[in-house]
Amino acid sequence: MTADRLVLWRHGQTDWNVTSRFQGQADIPLNETGVAQAYAAAPVLAALAPSALWSSDLDRTQRTAAALAAETGLEVRLDHRLREIDVGSWQGLRGAEVGAADPEAYAALRRGEDVRRSATGETVSEVGERVAQALTEIAEAADDEATVVVTTHGLAGRAGLCRLLELPFAHWRAFGSLDNCAWAVLQRHHGGGYWRVAAYDVSVRETIS
Template identity: 55%
Template sequence: MTAARLIIWRHGRTAWNATGRFQGQADIPLDEVGRGQAAAAAPRIAALGPTAIVASDLSRAAETADALARVTGLTVTYDRRLREIDVGSWEGLTVATVEQQDPGHVHDHHLGADFRRSATGETAGEVADRVAAALTEIVGAADDDAVVVAVMHGLAGRVGMARFLDLEPNRFGGMRNCGWINLERHRLGHWLVREYNATAPETGMPAPEDRVA
């Protein structure tokens, strides 16, 4: 069995998103704007006919998933493999501070290198592997006509989707808060990207830089 559709949905805005701080796996809740974004986007996601919702266990993803659960009546399940990249000692720091402390980060980012987010954090490649493994397991366990919504994070969603499709993560830009990716399984078994970074009009925001996870 394999789901017919997979929706990867990024959480709404947090205060740390708004101030350009590295979040990583810090458990930062949605701010007022983020809650409004989730409420606005939920009916759009519901219109795609979801049959299951699985979310990262971090509160910003869980709160976003709850907005969809209220509209659809579905129960949310959680998978910690869908968490955002671990940024280690960069957690809570601004981009400017990280650039001062680790100027090599800027160089690696501009080159598109797969660099480690601080000495104690993860690389995008490591995140891609764990998220893709989770997505493969989740859709593989679903019925053939299922529409699965995976509620997660910007970088994790982008690179995990790319690895799931056996593509290079750097082929895709950053995801907006409450933006979603719509993947449809072709009758021959491969997956098609029907939408990328789609948003409800009420939630439209500039896409963030992936450095701020």
Template identity: 45%
Template sequence: MTLLVLWRHGQTEWNAAHRIQGQTDTPLSAVGMAQAMESAPRLLALKPTVLIASDLTRAATTARALVDVSGLPVTYDPRLRERSFGEWEGHTHAEATERWPESFARWRRGEEVDDAGVEEIDSVAKRMHAALQEAVDGAEPDAVIVAATHGAAARFATVRLLGWPMALAPTLGALRNCHATHLRRDPLRGWMLEAHNVA
């Protein structure tokens, strides 16, 4: 059975400051670099056969930590980027609460946001699903695919792959930096959630 590991990037300075990143291209902090280097050997123990990554620097750099210990080639795919948060990007949560109180409150509840240029949930889920399905379809049946990506993007992809209503996405909880969600695809039963927030 195929194992798909959705691996969130290491910490950035913006993560530490509770600043909204979205598709703003921020680098890993020193803490984030250490997190990536610490988690790469644990992922190596899963015997990965395919490595794909978002092309944003924080995810690409995280993926390179696994390249360094595995020798696997990495394929960068912009469809694995984080959800775009439009005008919110660069603002702290406190600032966004002050400037967009109603829509930011909806986001915090896991609801759709229809202003400030925030990308629709369905758009994120569709592009993530397409990229991941393409990787799975191009791999061997028992492949172990690691996708270095982002927190919200990974959550929506998980829900889409499992066939759950998107309203259940918040119940997964936030994926922590350099933690992962494991999904396994059974030939008969389809995708199954094996683990979430694995260190």
């Protein structure tokens, strides 16, 4: 069994998103705008008739997923592999602060290299591997022709999507970031069995069929 459609949904806005802090796996809650975003998006996603709802175990994703659970009656299932990238000691810092504390690593990050986010953090490649593994298992556990919504994070969702599509690392930045509470849709090709991008960075200001 394999799902036909995976919807990767980024969590709603947090105060750290607004102030451009490295959030990583810090358990920062949604702010009022983030909660409103989640409840505005929920009916649109519910119209896709999802049969399963998964989430990272961090609070901001769980609360985003809870809006769709309230709309659909689905249980929110948790998987820690869907967490955002671990930024280690960069957590809570802004870009300029990271540049001052770790100028070589920050310069490499700005160049698009697969740099470790601080000595104790992760690389994008590592995040892509763990998220793609989770997505593969989630899809394979679903019924054929099912739609599954997976609530995750900006970088983690993008990196996991690219790894699932088996794209080279250098391509991951080309997708751009998912906005808060926006989503990407992956559709399984029936003939080849591979995944393709059907929609990207969709929000409540847009609709998909």
